[in-house]
Structures are given as C-alpha cells and as structure tokens.
Amino acid sequence: xxxxxxxxxxxxxxxxxxxxxxxxxxxxxxxxxxxxxxxxxxxxxxxxxxxxxxxxxxxxxxxxxxxxxxxxxxxxxxxxxxxxxxxxxxxxxxxxxxxxxxxxxxxxxxxxxxxxxxxxxxxxxxxxxxxxxxxxxxxxxxxxxxxxxxxxxxxxxxxxxxxxxxxxxxxxxxxxxxxxxxxxxxxxxxxxxxxxxxxxxxxxxxxxxxxxxxxxxxxxxxxxxxxxxxxxxxxxxxxxxxxxxxxxxxxxxxxxxxxxxxxxxxxxxxxxxxxxxxxxxxxxxxxxxxxxxxxxxxxxxxxxxxxxxxxxxxxxxxxxxxxxxxxxxxxxxxxx
Amino acid sequence: xxxxxxxxxxxxxxxxxxxxxxxxxxxxxxxxxxxxxxxxxxxxxxxxxxxxxxxxxxxxxxxxxxxxxxxxxxxxxxxxxxxxxxxxxxxxxxxxxxxxxxxxxxxxxxxxxxxxxxxxxxxxxxxxxxxxxxxxxxxxxxxxxxxxxxxxxxxxxxxxxxxxxxxxxxxxxxxxxxxxxxxxxxxxxxxxxxxxxxxxxxxxxxxxxxxxxxxxxxxxxxxxxxxxxxxxxxxxxxxxxxxxxxxxxxxxxxxxxxxxxxxxxxxxxxxxxxxxxxxxxxxxxxxxxxxxxxxxxxxxxxxxxxxxxxxxxxxxxxxxxxxxxxxxxxxxxxxxxxxxx
Amino acid sequence: xxxxxxxxxxxxxxxxxxxxxxxxxxxxxxxxxxxxxxxxxxxxxxxxxxxxxxxxxxxxxxxxxxxxxxxxxxxxxxxxxxxxxxxxxxxxxxxxxxxxxxxxxxxxxxxxxxxxxxxxxxxxxxxxxxxxxxxxxxxxxxxxxxxxxxxxxxxxxxxxxxxxxxxxxxxxxxxxxxxxxxxxxxxxxxxxxxxxxxxxxxxxxxxxxxxxxxxxxxxxxxxxxxxxxxxxxxxxxxxxxxxxxxxxxxxxxxxxxxxxxxxxxxxxxxxxxxxxxxxxxxxx
Numbered sequence: 001x002x003x004x005x006x007x008x009x010x011x012x013x014x015x016x017x018x019x020x021x022x023x024x025x026x027x028x029x030x031x032x033x034x035x036x037x038x039x040x041x042x043x044x045x046x047x048x049x050x051x052x053x054x055x056x057x058x059x060x061x062x063x064x065x066x067x068x069x070x071x072x073x074x075x076x077x078x079x080x081x082x083x084x085x086x087x088x089x090x091x092x093x094x095x096x097x098x099x100x101x102x103x104x105x106x107x108x109x110x111x112x113x114x115x116x117x118x119x120x121x122x123x124x125x126x127x128x129x130x131x132x133x134x135x136x137x138x139x140x141x142x143x144x145x146x147x148x149x150x151x152x153x154x155x156x157x158x159x160x161x162x163x164x165x166x167x168x169x170x171x172x173x174x175x176x177x178x179x180x181x182x183x184x185x186x187x188x189x190x191x192x193x194x195x196x197x198x199x200x201x202x203x204x205x206x207x208x209x210x211x212x213x214x215x216x217x218x219x220x221x222x223x224x225x226x227x228x229x230x231x232x233x234x235x236x237x238x239x240x241x242x243x244x245x246x247x248x249x250x251x252x253x254x255x256x257x258x259x260x261x262x263x264x265x266x267x268x269x270x271x272x273x274x275x276x277x278x279x280x281x282x283x284x285x286x287x288x289x290x291x292x293x294x295x296x297x298x299x300x301x302x303x304x305x306x307x308x309x310x311x312x313x314x315x316x317x318x319x320x321x322x323x324x325x326x327x328x329x330x331x332x333x334x335x336x
Numbered sequence: 337x338x339x340x341x342x343x344x345x346x347x348x349x350x351x352x353x354x355x356x357x358x359x360x361x362x363x364x365x366x367x368x369x370x371x372x373x374x375x376x377x378x379x380x381x382x383x384x385x386x387x388x389x390x391x392x393x394x395x396x397x398x399x400x401x402x403x404x405x406x407x408x409x410x411x412x413x414x415x416x417x418x419x420x421x422x423x424x425x426x427x428x429x430x431x432x433x434x435x436x437x438x439x440x441x442x443x444x445x446x447x448x449x450x451x452x453x454x455x456x457x458x459x460x461x462x463x464x465x466x467x468x469x470x471x472x473x474x475x476x477x478x479x480x481x482x483x484x485x486x487x488x489x490x491x492x493x494x495x496x497x498x499x500x501x502x503x504x505x506x507x508x509x510x511x512x513x514x515x516x517x518x519x520x521x522x523x524x525x526x527x528x529x530x531x532x533x534x535x536x537x538x539x540x541x542x543x544x545x546x547x548x549x550x551x552x553x554x555x556x557x558x559x560x561x562x563x564x565x566x567x568x569x570x571x572x573x574x575x576x577x578x579x580x581x582x583x584x585x586x587x588x589x590x591x592x593x594x595x596x597x598x599x600x601x602x603x604x605x606x607x608x609x610x611x612x613x614x615x616x617x618x619x620x621x622x623x624x625x626x627x628x629x630x631x632x633x634x635x636x637x638x639x640x641x642x643x644x645x646x647x648x649x650x651x652x653x654x655x656x657x658x659x660x661x662x663x664x665x666x667x668x669x670x671x672x673x674x675x676x677x
Numbered sequence: 678x679x680x681x682x683x684x685x686x687x688x689x690x691x692x693x694x695x696x697x698x699x700x701x702x703x704x705x706x707x708x709x710x711x712x713x714x715x716x717x718x719x720x721x722x723x724x725x726x727x728x729x730x731x732x733x734x735x736x737x738x739x740x741x742x743x744x745x746x747x748x749x750x751x752x753x754x755x756x757x758x759x760x761x762x763x764x765x766x767x768x769x770x771x772x773x774x775x776x777x778x779x780x781x782x783x784x785x786x787x788x789x790x791x792x793x794x795x796x797x798x799x800x801x802x803x804x805x806x807x808x809x810x811x812x813x814x815x816x817x818x819x820x821x822x823x824x825x826x827x828x829x830x831x832x833x834x835x836x837x838x839x840x841x842x843x844x845x846x847x848x849x850x851x852x853x854x855x856x857x858x859x860x861x862x863x864x865x866x867x868x869x870x871x872x873x874x875x876x877x878x879x880x881x882x883x884x885x886x887x888x889x890x891x892x893x894x895x896x897x898x899x900x901x902x903x904x905x906x907x908x909x910x911x912x913x914x915x916x917x918x919x920x921x922x923x924x925x926x927x928x929x930x931x932x933x934x935x936x937x938x939x940x941x942x943x944x945x946x947x948x949x950x951x952x953x954x955x956x957x958x959x960x961x
Contacts, residue, residue, distance in 0.1 A: 063535060063536075064504075170621045172621060173621075200391055200622060201390060201560060201604060202600060202617060202618035204617075205604035205605070205606075205615035205616070205617030205618070206619070208615055208617075209615055209617060212612060212614060227534065230606045230607070233606065234606030234612065234615070235611070236611075237612075253611060254611070267535060268534060268535065270538075271535045271538035272538075273537075273561070273564050273566060273567040273568075274563060274566065274567065275562055275566050275590065275602075275605065275607060276590070277566040277567070277569075277586040277587045277589075277590050280567055282545065282546070284538060284542050285535055286535050287539070289503050289505055289506065290503065290505075290536065
C-alpha cells in the first residue's frame with residue numbers, strides 16, 4: 001500500500017513518554033498579589049503518555065494551545081519538563097546532562113517551522129553544516145567538505161549552495177538546509193515542528209517528498225507535528241490528536257480518519273475543509289471558543305464544547321485507554 | 337425588442353462588479369514590480385468568487401486595488417465598475433461613501449486591523465455614524481444587533497470590551513460585524529481565516545456564508561487554501577504571477593482543471609487513500625515578478641510547456657460554458673491524480 | 678532524487694553580496710587622512726606645536742602660517758595637525774573599554790538573565806538618571822584634571838549604554854529559532870553566545886560606538902574648555918577653542934580652525950557609523 005517502508009514489525013518502541021507535564025508560570029504583578037489572585041500558569045502539557053515506534057512517522061495534530069509544540073520541545077530538551085518520564089532507547093532523557101545530553105542531541109534532532117529564522121543569517125550554508133559536523137567530531141577535518149557536499153546532494157541542493165548565505169535562498173530551499181543541518185548529525189529520530197506550514201503549497205509537496213525519501217533512505221523515525229490534517233494523514237503511520245495538553249486519541253492513521261472515536265477528533269475532521277466541492281456542509285463542526293491553557297476546564301478538557309457531555313465528564317478526566325486494535329481514546333462516552 | 341431572438345430563460349443577471357485590465361505596478365528600487373498584470377473578471381450578485389494563488393500571485397493586491405487601497409509607490413490602472421459607477425474615476429468623497437457603505441473589507445489579522453485603544457462598540461458605531469444617521473441609542477442597539485448577528489454572546493456587555501480581550505476567532509467576528517455595519521452589497525475578504533485554528537476557521541467560513549444569504553451580499557474571498565475554496569466558493573479564479581490563469585465554477589475546476597498550474601496545485605495537495613505515496617509537486621518556486629520570462633509565466637515550471645508557450649503570453653479565453661483559461665494546452669491536460677476528499 | 682528537480686537558486690550578483698556603501702567609504706577615506714595626520718604630524722606640520730614666536734603674535738592666516746598664529750605666536754595650522762593625534766586618542770580611549778566591557782556584560786545579562794540582569798538594570802537605571810556630562814565632570818573633579826582621568830571617568834559611566842543595547846538585542850535573538858536550533862544541536866553555551874548570538878547582537882553596539890567616538894571628541898573638547906581635560910600647553914582641539922574664545926573678535930582664526938577640525942572628525946565618525954549600520958543590517 002505505501003510506497004515507502006513501513007515501520008519494523010513487530011513494533012519496537014524507540015521513544016516512550018510517560019505522564020509528561022509542563023507549565024509556564026505567568027508573572028504575578030504586585031497588583032495581583034495585593035488582590036490575592038492565585039498564581040496562574042499556562043498548563044501546556046497535562047500528563048502526556050505516548051510511544052513512538054522505531055521507523056514510523058507519528059503525526060501529532062491539534063489546534064492552538066494543545067501543547068504539541070511544547071511536547072516537541074520537551075522531547076528535544078529545549079524545555080525542561082516539570083514531571084514525567086521520557087525514555088529513548090533505554091536512556092532517561094530528562095535526566096541527561098553534559099556529554100550524555102550532547103550524545104542524545106546527536107540521535108534526536110529537530111527541524112523548526114520558520115525557514116526565515118531557523119538559520120543564522122550571518123553564517124553561510126557550508127559553515128552551518130561544517131559546524132555541526134565538527135562540533136560532534138563526526139568526520140576528520142579533511143573529510144568535512146566532502147560530507148557537506150554529500151549532505152547538500154541528499155536534500156536536493158546544488159553544491160555551490162555551500163558558499164551562500166541564507167537570504168539568497170527561497171523558503172523551501174532554506175528548509176532543505178535546515179533538514180541537511182539535522183542530518184549532518186546522523187540522527188535516528190527527527191522531530192518536525194510545522195515543517196512546511198510557512199511554505200507555499202506547491203513547495204510543501206517538494207519538502208514532504210524529500211522527507212518521505214530521506215526517511216526511507218536513512219531509516220529515520222519521524223515525529224511530525226502539524227495542524228494540517230490532510231498532510232498528517234498523508235505521511236503518518238499513526239496519529240495522536242491533542243487537545244489542551246492531553247492526548248485524546250491515538251491510532252493508526254486510517255483508523256483515526258475513518259472511524260474517529262473521540263468527539264473532538266470527529267469535530268476536527270469535520271471542520272477541516274475537504275477538497276471535494278460537491279460535499280459541502282453548512283453546519284458548524286463544533287461550537288464555542290478554544291479555552292485558554294491558562295484556565296483549563298475541570299475534568300475532561302473538551303467537555304464545555306462537547307455535544308455529548310455527561311456529568312462524569314465535568315469532574316473526572318478520562319484516561320487514554322486501549323479500545324480496539326491499536327486504537328487508544330480518552331473518553332468517558334466509550335467507557336459505557 | 338429583439339424580434340426574432342427568443343429570450344433565453346437562463347440569461348445571467350448583470351454583474352455587480354466588472355473589472356477590466358486592472359494593473360497594479362510597484363516602482364521599487366529593485367525594479368518595476370507588476371503585482372497585478374491585467375486582470376479581468378465579473379462578479380454576479382449573491383455569488384462567492386474565490387481568488388486563489390500562492391505568494392506573489394497578486395491576489396491580495398488585486399483585492400486592495402479594487403477599492404483603491406494601494407498607495408505610492410504602487411500605481412493602479414484599469415477599470416473597476418461597481419454597479420455602473422467607475423471606481424477609478426471617483427472623487428475621494430464618493431470613494432469613501434462606497435467603501436464601508438457598499439463595499440466592505442475584512443483582513444487576515446484582526447489584531448492589527450482593529451484599533452487596540454478603542455472599544456469594539458466604538459469601532460462599530462464609528463462605521464455606523466459615517467454611513468447612517470441614527471441617534472445615540474439607535475447606534476447602540478444596532479451595534480448590539482450586529483454582534484448578535486455574528487454570534488458573539490452577551491453582546492451588550494461586550495460592546496465595552498477592547499479587541500485584546502477577545503480570542504482570535506471572536507476578533508474576526510468583530511471585524512465581520514464592523515464590515516457589515518452599513519449593510520454592504522460586496523464583502524472583500526482577504527485570507528480571513530488563514531490565521532485561525534481549523535475549528536474556528538470552520539465557524540467563521542460558515543458564518544460568512546450564512547450572512548451572505550441573509551443579507552444578499554456578494555463575496556470575493558482571497559485564499560491560498562484549496563480546501564477553503566472547495567467549501568465556500570461558487571466560482572474560482574486561479575492567479576499566478578499577477579494574472580488570472582483560469583476561471584471556472586468550483587466543481588468543474590476541481591474535477592477537471594483547464595490550466596497546467598491548477599492541475600499542478602491539485603496534484604501537489606495530499607488527498608486521501610494514497611498514504612505515503614510521493615506527491616506530485618510543481619518543481620521550482622514561484623517566479624520573481626521583476627524578472628518574468630516572455631511568454632506564459634508558468635512555462636519554466638510546466639511539464640506541458642512547448643515553444644509556443646515560451647514566446648507568446650497566452651490570454652485568458654473562453655473555452656466552454658462559463659470557463660476561461662490562459663493555457664494553450666488546456667484540452668491536453670490530465671485529470672487530477674486522485675479522487676480528492 | 679525522485680520527484681524533485683534541482684531547484685534553481687536565486688542568482689546572486691556580486692554587487693548585492695558586498696553592497697558598495699558610499700557613506701562608509703567616504704567616512705573611511707577621511708578617517709585614513711586623519712590617521713595619517715595623527716601618526717605622522719611632523720611630515721605635514723611645518724612648525725612644532727609648542728614653539729613660541731613672540732615676533733609673530735596674533736597673525737592672520739598667511740603663506741607662512743596657513744591658519745595664522747595664536748597669542749603665543751604658535752602656528753595654528755601645526756597645532757591643529759598635532760592635535761589630531763591627541764583627539765584620535767581621545768576618541769579611541771573614551772570608547773574602547775565601554776564598548777567591550779558594556780557589550781560583554783550586556784550579552785551575559787541578556788543571555789543568562791536572573792540576578793545579573795537585575796543588577797544591570799539597577800545600575801543602568803541609576804546611571805541614566807544623571808546627565809552624562811555632570812557625572813563625568815564629577816568624577817574628573819574628584820580624580821583631578823588630565824586626559825587619563827577623563828578616560829577613566831568616561832569609562833566608568835559610559836559602558837552602561839552599550840550594555841543596555843546589547844542586552845535588549847540579546848533578549849530578542851535568544852529566542853530566535855537559529856539560537857534554539859543551536860541548542861538542539863548540542864552546542865555549548867559559549868559557542869552559542871560567541872559564534873551565533875554575538876555577531877547578531879553586536880551590530881547596534883558597533884554603530885553606537887562610532888557615534889560615541891565623535892561624541893567622545895566633543896566631550897574631550899568640552900572638558901578641555903572647562904580646563905578638566907587636556908592640560909596646556911598640549912595641542913588639543915577643545916583646548917584650542919577654549920584658548921581662542923578670548924580672541925573671537927580680534928583673531929577668530931585661533932578658535933575657528935580647531936572647531937572645523939572637530940566638526941570634520943565628528944562627521945567622519947558619523948558617516949562611518951551610518952555606513953556600518955547599513956552594512957551590518959541582517960539580510961532577510
């Protein structure tokens with residue numbers, strides 16, 4: 001079915017996340033203190049548990065405030081998670097320091113969203129790639145330039161790109177450079193945080209194809225964080241749907257898109273505009289606004305907007321449970 | 337009377353907006369930039385016309401040129417006839433009458449389009465004061481009605497709120513309320529939902545469609561999202577390098593595109609059911625408008641291009657019922673690769 | 678490479694890579710002349726700056742004395758030339774320490790934040806409250822007049838402006854994605870600050886440095902005028918203006934030519950600063 005390799009069978013967990021939590025405290029002004037307002041925090045991650053399997057592409061989708069970017073950054077240790085556990089190939093990621101941490105960075109890399117900001121504007125492409133190779137001592141000095149040329153080939157850029165500065169490239173080309181930078185470290189796992197969102201549609205397809213190809217060639221595991229459902233559906237083996245800091249559903253891609261179990265997933269899929277103009281709907285997929293992570297609803301985070309809310313939903317937060325083959329959902333509705 | 341001619345029962349109503357040879361050129365230090373390079377189209381009452389294209393296609397500039405929102409170093413030429421009046425020749429006073437009263441515009445980023453130091457109520461009433469002569473209490477009532485109309489709960493209290501106190505989707509609703517304050521006949525929407533989340537985007541688009549029906553407006557919607565086009569538009573104009581390259585009813589466009597660029601766009605967007613297959617991207621990148629090659633601007637990236645394409649610039653011609661295309665190979669194009677959903 | 682054709686790179690004209698910057702070139706040319714005068718004054722200047730000639734007091738400009746003579750019979754032209762060295766030194770030494778120290782402190786405060794940043798804030802708030810000239814005069818008055826003490830006084834007060842500039846820029850760049858990418862690459866903080874952040878935050882500081890140089894010369898002139906800077910009989914433009922003030926009606930050339938020299942030097946640094954600002958602006 002797929003043109004590219006499927007993840008290895010039987011599945012091996014490469015990265016395991018257990019009950020990960022992260023909050024960002026909001027500064028209390030003296031006036032808040034005088035008015036005895038309690039200290040508030042943006043509760044970005046509220047107990048995330050996931051496994052990422054070796055060789056797969058795991059899509060992570062959600063809207064603003066769902067925490068998917070925070071999750072990505074916690075995985076690569078840009079943020080320090082508050083509590084929880086992240087295990088990578090047996091290592092306790094959150095506790096790594098010093099040279100162990102650097103070794104972890106070699107194995108798990110991240111590509112950022114904004115092609116216009118993720119490259120140092122004053123360093124040439126070649127210098128950026130050389131630095132990555134040399135700092136991690138991946139090649140002897142005399143072999144570095146050859147490796148840089150190799151990397152540029154790998155991402156489809158001409159060899160003379162090495163001498164040029166980022167501003168001389170288009171958005172799509174800069175993303176290629178960013179990918180090359182990650183690949184210079186020969187990682188096992190790539191976290192892509194909105195890899196193509198800032199690119200034109202026709203260029204997005206080029207970069208997605210590149211990603212699929214590189215994954216096949218280099219046996220990468222990819223965590224693809226995005227808000228574009230169509231894209232995620234196209235390239236992921238499994239998809240995790242996040243809402244306000246929790247995973248509400250996790251399953252194989254086609255399972256989730258054809259038989260979504262969680263009301264939020266259903267709403268998300270219904271809301272995403274389809275490319276078929278003969279199928280138009282006039283009914284809104286879901287009413288209400290996205291709550292802010294500053295004021296999380298009690299119980300299930302989706303209950304204020306859910307058409308099927310029960311009393312239990314307001315008080316008790318549902319847990320992510322296995323419902324069908326490889327299909328996990330966090331919803332009280334299905335418990336009954 | 338036309339004697340022997342039988343009156344066709346399905347004759348089209350007269351267009352409310354007629355654009356001809358619209359050109360917007362920017363004189364920059366790097367050179368002359370033809371952002372809009374000869375755009376012609378008509379807009380009929382009650383329809384939603386989509387202007388779709390990628391960055392540099394000229395869709396946003398076109399929209400702004402329609403109501404003369406372009407400032408120096410941009411120069412707009414051509415003809416824009418709104419209900420039998422020529423916008424390009426109007427005086428400033430007449431233009432201001434038309435803008436806001438008959439033609440309204442909403443933008444992509446409500447936080448920058450709304451005045452942060454005025455309450456929402458003030459901003460709505462400002463528009464009302466300009467274009468109606470209601471007294472103070474009537475102004476308030478009307479403003480409340482508008483906020484209700486766009487689905488903002490507790491409308492009367494919210495009149496006193498400032499823009500930053502609303503969420504993104506709510507701000508967009510406020511902007512729509514301001515735009516609708518004077519009952520316009522034409523709504524220009526410049527990427528109104530690009531900055532919004534999917535579920536909120538869905539709400540706003542359906543709101544716009546509902547209001548269009550309710551108030552009898554026409555809408556020109558600028559977007560780069562093909563899904564939005566499929567779900568909201570009746571007719572679509574595809575733009576590339578400042579020109580319209582194809583125009584068709586939406587179903588026809590998606591089922592059988594008649595321009596190589598449209599076909600390329602549809603093929604490069606992932607559909608369902610073909611997971612992890614390579615997409616068919618359009619090679620290259622959008623062109624540099626200051627250095628366009630002769631001939632068709634899409635030729636460098638087109639797999640159907642022949643020498644004829646590279647020498648003469650093809651014009652937008654009628655190729656069938658309500659369909660226009662600027663592609664000389666329009667009848668040789670393949671169908672979009674997958675059934676989209 | 679499957680479905681992608683090799684994308685064409687935007688053509689780079691050599692001109693656009695190294696933007697010719699007329700402002701900068703003009704400033705550098707004049708600076709070169711000033712430096713030649715500073716290093717080799719005796720080549721141009723016909724007289725010694727301190728030689729008295731009582732037979733030629735208060736002479737207007739002539740072929741023997743291009744800028745005339747002052748009330749001691751000293752050749753004004755030679756004095757102006759010789760003063761170039763002193764004033765260039767003033768420009769340099771009033772700004773060198775503040776630039777380096779201020780930039781480093783600002784970068785560290787912006788990067789690490791916490792107590793260092795709070796400390797910097799407190800110090801800079803205190804310093805900013807007082808007029809710069811008043812503070813400098815106070816310190817010089819305390820230490821005693823003379824160029825060295827002037828350098829110390831200006832350095833003690835002047836570094837704060839650079840620190841604020843760099844700190845502000847650092848706060849912004851610290852969050853830029855290329856800085857985050859460097860962290861995810863596993864680079865050490867020293868490398869991130871030195872190789873990635875510093876080149877991107879230092880530009881406003883460098884431009885300010887150029888402006889400060891011209892201000893420094895003027896400051897030296899002001900202090901010289903007040904008798905707190907260079908001490909007579911040193912030839913220094915500010916001092917010469919101060920000496921010449923008593924003769925503005927009878928022998929205006931004594932003050933005018935040094936003043937012109939001050940102006941030219943000030944404009945030179947201004948041009949260089951503007952030119953650098955343009956050159957260092959990051960291309961997007």
